Amino acid sequence: MKSKLVYLTKLSGDKASIYSIVTAASKAPFLDHFIQEHQEAFTQDLLSIIGRLRSMSNTVGALEIYFKLDEGLEWNDLVCALYDIPDKHLRLYCIRLSEQIVVVGNGGPKNVRAWQEDPKLSREVSEMMHYSRIIRKKLEDNSLRVSKDGLKFEGDLILTR
Template sequence: MKSKLVYLTNLSGKKASVYSIVTSESQHAFLDRFILEYQEEFFQDLLSIIARLRSIAHVTGAVSTYFKLDEGLEWNDQVCALYDIPDRHLRLYCIRLSEQIVIVGNGGPKNVRAWQDDPRLAREVTEMMHYSGIIRTRLKENTLRISLNRLKLEGDLILIR
């Protein structure tokens, strides 16, 4: 299955860029699928998540205080969850490459203590860990690069899975 990093123009700004992933199985990016799946049941949570992403992009950058870091199983996989707001239960899993670049994935409602206890969340986090490994390898090999202004990914954005 082929997949591609896509730059989300409507969510990116002068402080940070937001990317998502599109696979050959779907025409929708992970973030779009997340929104479509939860727009009815978790509408307010989605509004909060989108507002937080816009704030990251235009005002603050992807500062660590907005994320629950180290959600993945490896110490350096950069997988995190967008920090939840009190009384919100929807999780969006991301790869936080830097304070200027975030790759948003998918997620779901968290009704358990740890994501490992929920098959859906476990699948989403595992998928993001997989993509993080590919992206980190590609950055090391220099087939994928961070732009001089630190806001964009350059090079081959196709990820082969």
């Protein structure tokens, strides 16, 4: 299935760029699905997560302290979780490429000790690990590049499964 990296203009700033992924089947970024799915039950949590993304992009960059790192199964897959503060119920799974580029995916509430115990969270993390492999491969073969200022992707944004 064809997918594409999309730059989220409304969430990106001069300190960090926020990207998401659109699949041919969905036509909307993963982040939009995440928001729509959880807006009724987790309004405050979503506001916290969106506020943190805006703070990163406009003020401080995508610092490690904002994320729970090493959420994926591979040591170098760059998959991490962004969660709401202070309750930490809702997880948004991401690929943190640097302090300047984050690819946000989907997620959900974490009511288990480990994401592997929840079928939905397991699916979301696995999907982000898959896209991380594609992005890292494209960066390695130079079909996808990071701009000189470190804030944007350049080149082929198509992510083929």
